[in-house]
Amino acid sequence: MVEDETTLRVAVACMLRRRGFSVIEAEDGLAGVDLYLAHQTEVELVLLDVNLPGMSGLDVLKTLVGIRPDVKVILTSACSKDILASTTGDGRPLAFLRKPYHVDELLRVMHDAGM
Numbered sequence: 001m002v003e004d005e006t007t008l009r010v011a012v013a014c015m016l017r018r019r020g021f022s023v024i025e026a027e028d029g030l031a032g033v034d035l036y037l038a039h040q041t042e043v044e045l046v047l048l049d050v051n052l053p054g055m056s057g058l059d060v061l062k063t064l065v066g067i068r069p070d071v072k073v074i075l076t077s078a079c080s081k082d083i084l085a086s087t088t089g090d091g092r093p094l095a096f097l098r099k100p101y102h103v104d105e106l107l108r109v110m111h112d113a114g115m
Contacts, residue, residue, distance in 0.1 A: 001025050001047040002032030002060060015103045029055030033063050040068060045115050050077040072113050076101070
């Protein structure tokens with residue numbers, strides 16, 4: 001999970017852990033890429049905020065796809081998916097979750113993404 005809002009990151013990670021998921025947390029894009037590189041064989045899905053300090057979520061996405069083209073990613077943002085679709089540019093289908101979201105919505109999107 002790559003999310004710069006500490007309260008949100010900690011709360012969502014806690015809820016996912018309670019439901020049996022292992023969660024690795026990063027507070028910015030660079031840390032997210034570093035953690036992904038260190039744990040890529042263990043990571044089944046990346047929950048990725050679009051607006052991150054330093055390295056943007058979209059740059060993180062491009063980097064992760066360069067490392068592993070089949071990486072599963074759920075993008076999160078307060079902006080709409082339509083606005084986001086115009087900025088991703090590569091035509092890659094992405095799972096998307098608009099903030100604020102409820103944990104049940106997250107679990108549904110994770111399920112739809114193959115988790």
